[in-house]
Amino acid sequence: MSEDDPRRRDGERADSERSDSERPDGGRAVLDEAGERSVEPDDGATERSAEGTERGGETSEATDEADGATTDGTAVAEATGPTGVTVRSSRIRSTNHWVGFATLVFLSAGLGALTRSRPLLLAAVVGVGYLAYANTTEAPDPELAVERRLSEAEPEPGDRVEVTVVVENVGEAVLPDLRVVEQVPEALAVTEGPARAATALRPGARMTFSYTLAARRGDYRFDGLTVIARNASGSRERELDVETAPASVTSLAPVDATDAVPLRGLTSPYTGRVSTDSSGEGTEFASLREYQHGDALSRIDWNTYARDKTLTTMEFREERMATVVLVLDLRTEAYLRAGDDGPHAVDRAIDATRRVFNSLLDTGDRVGLAAFAADTVWLPPGAGTTHRARARELLSTHPSLSPTPPERRVYVRTQLRRLAQRLDDDAQVVFVSPMPDETSAVIARSLHVRGHAVTVVSPDPTMRDTPGRRLAAIDRSNRLNDLRGSDVRVVDWDDDERLAEALERARRRWSG
């Protein structure tokens, strides 16, 4: 019976509220509301019994009137209001708040009887009153409706998003002590205002609290509240995990590129920008050879023909399009951060991947995405605007690319085998990883020995302020040097350096 009740009431409420309109800004209007209600505690407790009698029918009308009165001046048409919630789990327990109080009462009564002190006995009478107060009521079972308003549903990363939560008591019982804690998505940081509040709600009354979040790249859902309802004396409490109507924040990373990424001279058969050692058509002169039947007229060296009447064909360096697959390291080990603040290595790696991806697309290469993650992350190499949009979506919202480490194990060997099957023979690999352990080096090496040209882009998460950290930093730089020794190109990207600078530094070393 109790499970059917809230829904039926929700339906009624929704009807009655459709005519109501919302305030343009929850915050200030609610101050009025709170001000109006803050008078209540003065007489609220005395009125509790009176409220019990008028619960029958009057209260809902009274609150509707009150809502209308406060919204009259500033009303705008916005039909949404708090919607009903479903309870995911409910737990009732004793708070042990009044434990031991009875002992004190009987001690003072006994002392009063012994010393024949009437005032002390009377004090014990007061104590008995409190005992009754503490033990005769049970924690209320709150019936709530919740609305969550986001100032922006699709912010840029770094933007501030204000979240306003409205909680309404749609049940028939007074909630004398209601504590609400917002379940903020784990990866998001609350920058202003607590995402928690406590108040007392009579039937039909609302409470509002708001807080500010810093948006991060990704797709986040808000769909839960933790509610703790106590009885008036605070002796019993009920903790609920309620599911609210979902709201979500989706923050897509901007489309920006870095300077051209230096690629290895390994190519696909399509014309592109990577100069190769093979000769053919192109713009850069490579060599001369004897004319063969079928060579294009434009490639015949007419100067030689004028001199000694022999036909020679000019050869040019062929420029081809590269196929590149960017591979991210999203194992738990890669979630490292230099210091306590700022983005961690995986955040930087994903940022680098996005820039490299876009700049490679800009220069006409075919680019794909893959990752060592708990779930499959695979975007086959491609080109064009649709491909760019698809990659942006994947890099921003794929659950494996969220800023929190994976909960499941990442099976490197299986993933490596699968990746090797997917890669074209001529595909280059850009492995983006902070290179936290030997496994990451093994990944780079085994892709290298399978014939793919591997470039490692490695955001540096190490610090050098304590001996232990210095050791870890040296360990990592040795690892990078070993890779360089086995013909893998490495871009070591410092914490305080722009990606373009790191790439430029690496390019100079490679060409020199």
Add this chain to the structure above:
Amino acid sequence: MSGTEITRRPGRHSLVVSGVAGATAAAMALAGSGAGAVVAALGTAALLAGVRRANHRVVDVGGLVAFLGVAFAALSEAPAAAVLIGTAAAVVAWDAGTNAVSLGRQLGAEADTVRAENLHAMAGALVGLVTAVFGLILFEIGPTRQPVTTLFVLLVAGTVLVVALNR
């Protein structure tokens, strides 16, 4: 990660509620004896320190000492009304204090808990005053001049009955 951390202790307002109630208890004890008032004041100070540090045990001890101050005043022939109000005030100070500590632990110092705390303290004070007035009326102007022990036992019996019926 940057962002606000939760301060797991009560906000400033909690100190005001408990402080006012504790001061009332001490003032009522003063009607009986100076020593009782001093003990009650010391208890209140300990209670406030406990609230500030979010320590349930210190709040409990502070509340107990504050009540002992009132009890000491009662033994020094303080008027019955002062003892009753003092007792209720000590209980309210302790009740508001522990409630504030639980609010602080669950919601942190930054959350707005003023309304919840005020209401809780008001309800506690009201219960104390109603029973005090009830006891005083029965005691002073009741038809029979029964000893207070009778009243006490009667109330205990009534409470036990209500609790048993509720189970």
